[in-house]
Structures are given as C-alpha cells and as structure tokens.
Amino acid sequence: MSNNLTVTADLINDKVKFSGLSRDNHEVIIDYVHPIGNGEGYTPLELFLISLATCSGMTLTLLLRKMHKDVSELKVIASGERRATYPTYFKSIQLSFELASKDVQPHDIEKALKLSEESLCPIWNMVKNNVDISSEYNIIYR
Numbered sequence: 001m002s003n004n005l006t007v008t009a010d011l012i013n014d015k016v017k018f019s020g021l022s023r024d025n026h027e028v029i030i031d032y033v034h035p036i037g038n039g040e041g042y043t044p045l046e047l048f049l050i051s052l053a054t055c056s057g058m059t060l061t062l063l064l065r066k067m068h069k070d071v072s073e074l075k076v077i078a079s080g081e082r083r084a085t086y087p088t089y090f091k092s093i094q095l096s097f098e099l100a101s102k103d104v105q106p107h108d109i110e111k112a113l114k115l116s117e118e119s120l121c122p123i124w125n126m127v128k129n130n131v132d133i134s135s136e137y138n139i140i141y142r
Contacts, residue, residue, distance in 0.1 A: 017041060045080065045090070053078040055123040056095060056116050056135075063112035063120070064104055072142065073100035090131050097137040109137050 007022040009030070017031040017040055029041030042050070053076040064071050075098040080090040099109065113135055117124050124133065 013038070045082070048090075049078040049080055049093070052093065052121075052123045052127075052133075053095065055121045056113075057097070059116040059121040060097060060099075060109070060112050063115060064099075064101075064108060067108055067112075069104045069108055070102040071099065071104070072102070073140075074098070092132040092134070095133065095135040097135065098140065099137060100140045100142050102141065104139055106137075106139070109139065113137070 005022070007020060009018045009020045011017070012019050015031075016037045017029065020028040020030055028047070030044060030047065031037040031039060031041035032043055033039045057074055057076040061071050061074055077096040077098070078093060079096075080093045082088045083091050097109070097113070117128060117133070117135070119125060127133070
C-alpha cells in the first residue's frame with residue numbers, strides 16, 4: 001500500500017449527506033441526524049469509532065496470530081463520550097475486546113494491546129495524546 005491515501009466525499013443531497021469512496025470499494029454513506037441531515041448514514045464520529053475499533057482489532061488479531069495463538073472470534077466495541085459544548089469531539093473512548101480463543105492468556109492480549117496502542121495501530125497512536133482512551137478485554141475459552 002502506498003504512503004499516500006486518497007478518498008473522495010461527494011455531497012449527494014440538499015442537506016449534508018455524502019457518499020464516501022476509497023479505491024474500488026463500495027460507497028459509504030455519511031449523514032448527520034435530523035434536522036441538519038436526514039440520518040441516512042453514519043456520522044463522521046461513528047466512522048471514527050469504527051476506524052479505531054477495526055484498526056485496533058486488526059492489529060490485535062495479527063499480533064496474537066503472530067504469537068501462534070488461536071483467534072477464532074473477536075468483537076470490538078468502541079464507545080465514546082462527547083463533550084457537551086462545541087466542538088463536540090470525544091473527550092474519552094472505551095475500547096472493549098471480546099475474544100474467543102483456545103489458548104490466549106491475559107499476558108498475551110495485554111502485550112498485544114500495549115503494542116497496538118504504542119506503535120502499531122495508526123488510529124490509536126494518532127489520537128491517544130488528545131483523547132483519553134481506555135481498554136478492557138474478555139477472553140472466552142472455546
């Protein structure tokens with residue numbers, strides 16, 4: 001993958017509904033809630049949480065598998081608390097990792113999460129000094 005990433009965002013209605021594209025992927029619809037928008041797509045902050053959840057989840061999965069650990073399922077729940085005043089960006093984010101595995105131990109996931117936060121997940125690394133991000137995990141052995 002190139003060091004440069006380019007996406008497009010095209011306004012597609014008379015409010016604030018956009019179609020977002022990257023490479024040859026399917027479009028993503030971005031909109032805001034009523035009355036500013038029609039609520040017919042993800043909000044930018046929802047997409048940000050999805051980006052953080054998937055980036056940290058991909059990194060965690062890759063690291064655990066590199067440790068030769070089984071990762072049969074992973075669900076990442078990202079929940080953000082917004083500021084009450086404008087701009088209403090996140091003041092804190094909670095990441096919750098629910099992992100199903102035969103052999104992952106707590107020290108494995110803690111090591112992988114630390115690496116993910118400190119250097120390997122670009123989204124987490126990019127915002128960690130601006131937003132309080134905490135994480136927790138639950139391992140289901142199966």
